[in-house]
Amino acid sequence: MMTLAEVKEFLDREFPQIASNGRYSVEEVNPNGARLRAAYHESQIRPGGTISGPTMMALADLSLYVAVLAAIGPVALAVTTNLNINFLRRPAPRDLISECRLLKLGNRLAVGEVSIFSEGEDEPVAHVTGTYSIPPR
Amino acid sequence: MMTLAEVKEFLDREFPQIASNGRYSVEEVNPNGARLRAAYHESQIRPGGTISGPTMMALADLSLYVAVLAAIGPVALAVTTNLNINFLRRPAPRDLISECRLLKLGNRLAVGEVSIFSEGEDEPVAHVTGTYSIPPR
Amino acid sequence: MMTLAEVKEFLDREFPQIASNGRYSVEEVNPNGARLRAAYHESQIRPGGTISGPTMMALADLSLYVAVLAAIGPVALAVTTNLNINFLRRPAPRDLISECRLLKLGNRLAVGEVSIFSEGEDEPVAHVTGTYSIPPR
Amino acid sequence: MMTLAEVKEFLDREFPQIASNGRYSVEEVNPNGARLRAAYHESQIRPGGTISGPTMMALADLSLYVAVLAAIGPVALAVTTNLNINFLRRPAPRDLISECRLLKLGNRLAVGEVSIFSEGEDEPVAHVTGTYSIPPR
Numbered sequence: 001m002m003t004l005a006e007v008k009e010f011l012d013r014e015f016p017q018i019a020s021n022g023r024y025s026v027e028e029v030n031p032n033g034a035r036l037r038a039a040y041h042e043s044q045i046r047p048g049g050t051i052s053g054p055t056m057m058a059l060a061d062l063s064l065y066v067a068v069l070a071a072i073g074p075v076a077l078a079v080t081t082n083l084n085i086n087f088l089r090r091p092a093p094r095d096l097i098s099e100c101r102l103l104k105l106g107n108r109l110a111v112g113e114v115s116i117f118s119e120g121e122d123e124p125v126a127h128v129t130g131t132y133s134i135p136p137r
Numbered sequence: 138m139m140t141l142a143e144v145k146e147f148l149d150r151e152f153p154q155i156a157s158n159g160r161y162s163v164e165e166v167n168p169n170g171a172r173l174r175a176a177y178h179e180s181q182i183r184p185g186g187t188i189s190g191p192t193m194m195a196l197a198d199l200s201l202y203v204a205v206l207a208a209i210g211p212v213a214l215a216v217t218t219n220l221n222i223n224f225l226r227r228p229a230p231r232d233l234i235s236e237c238r239l240l241k242l243g244n245r246l247a248v249g250e251v252s253i254f255s256e257g258e259d260e261p262v263a264h265v266t267g268t269y270s271i272p273p274r
Numbered sequence: 275m276m277t278l279a280e281v282k283e284f285l286d287r288e289f290p291q292i293a294s295n296g297r298y299s300v301e302e303v304n305p306n307g308a309r310l311r312a313a314y315h316e317s318q319i320r321p322g323g324t325i326s327g328p329t330m331m332a333l334a335d336l337s338l339y340v341a342v343l344a345a346i347g348p349v350a351l352a353v354t355t356n357l358n359i360n361f362l363r364r365p366a367p368r369d370l371i372s373e374c375r376l377l378k379l380g381n382r383l384a385v386g387e388v389s390i391f392s393e394g395e396d397e398p399v400a401h402v403t404g405t406y407s408i409p410p411r
Numbered sequence: 412m413m414t415l416a417e418v419k420e421f422l423d424r425e426f427p428q429i430a431s432n433g434r435y436s437v438e439e440v441n442p443n444g445a446r447l448r449a450a451y452h453e454s455q456i457r458p459g460g461t462i463s464g465p466t467m468m469a470l471a472d473l474s475l476y477v478a479v480l481a482a483i484g485p486v487a488l489a490v491t492t493n494l495n496i497n498f499l500r501r502p503a504p505r506d507l508i509s510e511c512r513l514l515k516l517g518n519r520l521a522v523g524e525v526s527i528f529s530e531g532e533d534e535p536v537a538h539v540t541g542t543y544s545i546p547p548r
Contacts, residue, residue, distance in 0.1 A: 017189075052154075053217050054195035061190050080190050081520060082493050082542060084221040084358045086385050086403055088378040103401050104362040108519060109492060109544065111360050113387070113401065127377050127387065129360055129403060131493060131542075133520070218383060219356050219405060221495045223522050223540055225515040240538050241499040245382060246355060246407065248497050250524070250538065264514050264524065266497055266540060268356060268405075270383065291463075326428075327491050328469035335464050354464050358495040 002070045004029050010074050011066070024062055029070035033101040033112070036063045037119075040094045050090040057085055060114040060128035063100040068110045068132045071102060075135060081109075083130040091125040092118040108134055139207045141166050147211050148203070161199055166207035170238040170249070173200045174256075177231045187227040194222055197251040197265035200237035205247045205269045208239060212272060218246075220267040228262040229255040245271055276344045278303050284348050285340070298336055303344035307375040307386070310337045311393075314368045324364040331359055334388040334402035337374040342384045342406045345376060349409060355383075357404040365399040366392045382408055413481045415440050421485050422477070435473055440481035444512040444523070447474045448530075451505045461501040468496055471525040471539035474511035479521045479543045482513060486546060492520075494541040502536040503529040519545055 002010070007029055011018060018024055028035040038059045040051075061080055068078055097117045104111040114128040139147070144166055148155060155161055165172040175196045177188075198217055205215055234254045241248040251265040276284070281303055285292060292298055302309040312333045314325075335354055342352055371391045378385040388402040413421070418440050422429060429435055439446040449470045451462075472491055479489055508528045515522040525539040 050216075052195075053198050053220070054191055057194040057198075057220070058189075058191035061194075079187075079227075080224050082221070082223050083190070083194070084219070084403065084495060086219050086377070086405065087217055088385055090216075103360070103398060111362060111401070124377060127385070127403060129358065129401060131360065221358060221540065223514070223542065225522055240497070240535060248499060248538070261514060264522070264540060266495065266538060268497065324490075326469075327472050327494070328465055331468040331472075331494070332463075332465035335468075353461075353501075354498050356495070356497050357464070357468070358493070360493050361491055364490075 001031055002029065002073060007066055007070055010069065018062070024059060026066055029066065031071060032067075033099070034063055034067040034070060035100070036066060036098045038096040038098075051093065051096065053085075053087060056087070056091070056096065056116050056126045057083065057128075059096055059098050059116060060085060060126070060130065063098040063114045064112045064130045064132060067100045067102050067112055068105075068134070071105055071110070072134065077135050078110075078132045081131045081133045083128060085126055085128045087126050089123060089125045092121070095119040096125070106134075110134060138168055139166065139210060144203060144207055147206065155199070161196060163203055166203060168208060169204075170236070171200055171204040171207060172237070173203060173235045175233040175235075188230065188233065190222075190224060193224070193228070193233065193253050193263045194220065194265075196233055196235050196253060197222060197263070197267065200235040200251045201249045201267045201269060204237045204239050204249055205242075205271070208242055208247070209271060214272050215247075215269045218268045218270045220265060222263055222265045224263050226260060226262045229258070232256040233262070243271075247271060275305055276303065276347060281340055281344055284343065292336070298333060300340055303340060305345060306341075307373070308337055308341040308344060309374070310340065310372045312370040312372070325367070325370065327359075327361060330361070330365070330370065330390050330400045331357065331402075333370055333372050333390060334359060334400070334404065337372040337388045338386045338404045338406060341374045341376050341386055342379075342408070345379055345384070346408065351409050352384075352406045355405045355407045357402060359400055359402045361400050363397060363399045366395070369393040370399070380408075384408060412442055413440065413484060418477055418481055421480065429473070435470060437477055440477060442482060443478075444510070445474055445478040445481060446511070447477060447509045449507040449509075462504070462507065464496075464498060467498070467502070467507065467527050467537045468494065468539075470507055470509050470527060471496060471537070471541065474509040474525045475523045475541045475543060478511045478513050478523055479516075479545070482516055482521070483545060488546050489521075489543045492542045492544045494539060496537055496539045498537050500534060500536045503532070506530040507536070517545075521545060
């Protein structure tokens with residue numbers, strides 16, 4: 001399993017666009033999941049004062065990737081095959097926190113779920129399930 | 138129904154972040170759907186030379202919104218409630234084209250599907266279904 | 275909120291096909307969810323000794339319905355609008371238990387998740403999210 | 412590729428529960444898809460006179476399996492990994508017809524979409540996307 005520092009270093013090296021963007025950061029990894037943060041920025045705002053759906057989809061996709069990465073080691077070419085998102089509540093104009101949990105870690109597929117929260121809130125703003133295809137090792 | 142020019146003007150006014158970003162453009166609207174384009178930009182690239190998943194999710198979400206908008210008129214507060222995406226093939230490093238078709242346009246919910254193509258290719262790189270909740274009118 | 279006895283009575287009256295089938299039973303309802311059981315029967319078996327996908331989909335759909343029912347009262351005409359299932363592991367040839375939790379209970383839509391287990395196992399065999407449309411009251 | 416007769420013979424042999432049930436029949440297979448029928452039966456009816464969701468989910472799942480089978484040959488152990496269904500309109504109390512189209516046929520995963528119609532209607536009652544995992548050959 002990779003440590004938080006190893007995951008961060010790997011992402012900085014392999015996904016420099018994410019690092020240079022500065023929005024998404026990994027806060028914790030564990031054997032079954034990960035917690036990430038998407039920093040609030042006004043460019044994400046949509047009519048009605050809510051944060052855009054794609055911001056949450058990108059956060060969920062990255063959260064799943066990080067959880068898979070932490071569990072199986074540095075595999076840059078794992079790819080999302082399916083992602084399903086339910087938008088539940090309008091997020092407040094502040095940081096988003098994702099809590100990702102792996103439901104299955106197989107040889108070929110990993111499946112996980114992600115709950116996304118406005119920081120400080122108990123009720124999720126979105127819920128995601130996703131599947132990653134793991135290349136032969 | 139809104140014309141292509143009306144849809145573009147509405148998006149520019151209500152979603153200035155999308156216009157200023159300059160990536161996504163609406164190419165056609167019709168009573169049952171829409172066609173959009175996501176201009177290629179190197180910031181979207183991921184390891185292996187592929188375009189990021191969130192770029193495709195954002196294109197699909199906007200395509201569904203545009204199709205709903207064109208069909209029901211200017212309703213800024215229609216919101217996505219569910220989006221499901223299957224990633225099918227690695228997109229080439231060039232523009233993406235979305236073809237969106239509404240499957241249902243009800244009083245409360247609109248459901249549509251979106252096929253996303255690398256420009257000039259016949260086989261889709263991703264397929265999306267999504268649901269929009271329509272506010273009471 | 276409806277009690278377990280009230281939910282059972284309502285289902286027996288409104289969905290006699292389910293009762294006469296005798297496979298599915300409601301074991302618990304609470305303000306945020308429900309637990310159901312699908313009795314094992316050899317007609318559900320598929321090649322490889324596994325239980326059929328549709329058995330699990332039917333159990334998940336009914337579990338969501340029961341959770342919505344218990345939370346909002348007897349509304350026979352609430353209808354599923356979306357259901358997404360990930361099959362995680364081959365279920366053993368025995369009863370299935372579903373644990374359903376509501377993620378959102380709005381005026382128009384309810385969203386929930388369901389984890390399905392082979393009785394006595396800790397790892398889910400399937401995970402489901404679904405949306406119910408609630409008729410105006 | 413398998414012919415219609417070969418597909419039927421294979422299903423009868425490997426899935427005798429489906430054949431004995433007598434509800435589902437394969438009407439056509441082609442290199443990219445399949446068309447199936449679910450015979451109407453009053454046990455499928457739900458409050459409001461509509462056909463149950465699980466009947467449609469089972470039809471969609473079987474349609475995807477048949478399309479994969481016809482395209483790759485007799486592989487009993489191909490398994491569904493994900494299925495997403497949107498319920499669009501209340502089906503009439505008559506036969507359901509499914510039109511399945513494969514979106515991708517890879518070495519490890521096949522993805523397809525299914526539109527389900529009440530016989531004789533133009534507008535689909537449900538739309539499904541699903542993924543099958545193909546065992547190593």
